[in-house]
Amino acid sequence: MNALRFGVLGTARIARRIVADMQSVDAIQVVGIASRDPARARWYADQYGIAQAFDSYDAMLASDSIDAVYIPLPPSLHHDWALAAADAGKHLIVEKPVAMTLAEAQAIDQRCRDRGRQWLDATAWLHHLRTDRIRQSIDAGELGRVQHISVACSFFEPFQSDDHRLNPELGGGCLLDLGWYAYGMARWAAGRLPVAVQSIGRQDRGIWFRSSSLLDFGDDLTATVNCAYDTATRKWFEIAGDQASIVCDDFTRPWPSKPARFWIHDRAGSVKSETFDGNQEARMLATFADLVSNATAATAMNQQALDTQQILQTVADGIAS
Ligand SMILES: NC(=O)C1=CN([C@@H]2O[C@H](COP(=O)(O)OP(=O)(O)OC[C@H]3O[C@@H](n4cnc5c(N)ncnc54)[C@H](OP(=O)(O)O)[C@@H]3O)[C@@H](O)[C@H]2O)C=CC1
Numbered sequence: 001m002n003a004l005r006f007g008v009l010g011t012a013r014i015a016r017r018i019v020a021d022m023q024s025v026d027a028i029q030v031v032g033i034a035s036r037d038p039a040r041a042r043w044y045a046d047q048y049g050i051a052q053a054f055d056s057y058d059a060m061l062a063s064d065s066i067d068a069v070y071i072p073l074p075p076s077l078h079h080d081w082a083l084a085a086a087d088a089g090k091h092l093i094v095e096k097p098v099a100m101t102l103a104e105a106q107a108i109d110q111r112c113r114d115r116g117r118q119w120l121d122a123t124a125w126l127h128h129l130r131t132d133r134i135r136q137s138i139d140a141g142e143l144g145r146v147q148h149i150s151v152a153c154s155f156f157e158p159f160q161s162d163d164h165r166l167n168p169e170l171g172g173g174c175l176l177d178l179g180w181y182a183y184g185m186a187r188w189a190a191g192r193l194p195v196a197v198q199s200i201g202r203q204d205r206g207i208w209f210r211s212s213s214l215l216d217f218g219d220d221l222t223a224t225v226n227c228a229y230d231t232a233t234r235k236w237f238e239i240a241g242d243q244a245s246i247v248c249d250d251f252t253r254p255w256p257s258k259p260a261r262f263w264i265h266d267r268a269g270s271v272k273s274e275t276f277d278g279n280q281e282a283r284m285l286a287t288f289a290d291l292v293s294n295a296t297a298a299t300a301m302n303q304q305a306l307d308t309q310q311i312l313q314t315v316a317d318g319i320a321s
């Protein structure tokens with residue numbers, strides 16, 4: 001089987017890590033990188049061992065030597081470049097948040113279907129072995145009946161003033177950036193969209209600095225979700241059932257130099273923990289290469305992404321109104 005030949009749009013900081021992960025996956029070959037600045041593309045290609053440097057994103061999309069693209073651009077650019085990539089016949093992995101609105105995310109999904117291309121959002125925690133085990137634990141009834149999900153993701157305004165996270169035009173703000181993880185986790189754990197959402201939030205400099213919500217998933221399942229740029233780094237969740245609860249303190253990405261782990265606390269007060277090896281990004285990339293090779297759409301993963309986008313829009317609209 002031929003390796004899936006990837007090109008990278010832009011020279012994002014996150015791309016350095018993902019390129020290294022791609023280079024660790026046998027089924028993937030990173031063959032090109034494109035930048036708005038040709039010299040930057042050349043530098044990046046030389047630095048990271050990538051064969052081709054493209055002088056523009058369009059030049060890369062026009063190339064026959066690229067089968068798929070990775071899109072780690074600021075959020076407001078995802079939609080247009082994802083459509084352009086699909087139109088150019090490329091499969092695509094788009095960074096989170098998939099888009100600015102549900103309509104944009106749906107348009108990406110539809111265009112990929114129309115063109116027979118596969119797409120995936122780069123929400124790597126969903127691909128960790130730990131995540132599979134947590135799902136298995138819920139499905140096997142180890143928690144009993146799941147009643148409540150709590151999630152928090154934050155970061156204390158750590159960005160340079162020109163960071164896209166602080167720029168409303170580029171899709172900045174904690175809601176799309178960290179809410180993607182936090183609200184997405186609640187949707188993942190519940191396995192469906194909420195029937196009602198109540199939110200409060202705070203904006204500063206035209207972007208969301210905090211959002212807190214109560215989600216009602218129906219059937220007596222609720223969630224509380226917080227994301228913020230005004231509290232220290234948090235990336236935890238708890239899934240509480242009537243028999244036991246699972247706690248994970250670093251679900252988006254394991255803390256550096258700690259194994260990925262979670263804890264189960266049961267009604268009798270016993271606590272068990274489990275730890276996991278493995279690189280979530282490499283597993284996500286290998287999954288994508290498999291999907292492309294089998295011409296299979298990532299239907300459940302795409303729905304998770306579309307539902308996450310829908311919840312984020314509901315939260316933003318709910319606070320604004
Ligand atoms: N999955 C994960 O763990 C992570 C995901 N992300 C996501 O990845 C994406 C990129 O984030 P990050 O690495 O911080 O991005 P950066 O700001 O480091 O890079 C974005 C790149 O986009 C290109 N670009 C094109 N147009 C613009 C523009 N108008 N303004 C700024 N840059 C532009 C630039 O490349 P050039 O000029 O070379 O063309 C730039 O290097 C975001 O969607 C973010 O949410 C970020 C971090 C972690």
Ligand SMILES: O=C1CO[C@H](CO)[C@@H](O)[C@@H]1O
Binds near residue numbers: 154155177178252
């Ligand atoms: O996705 C990402 C990983 O987490 C960071 C915060 O911890 C985000 O800012 C970034 O965009």
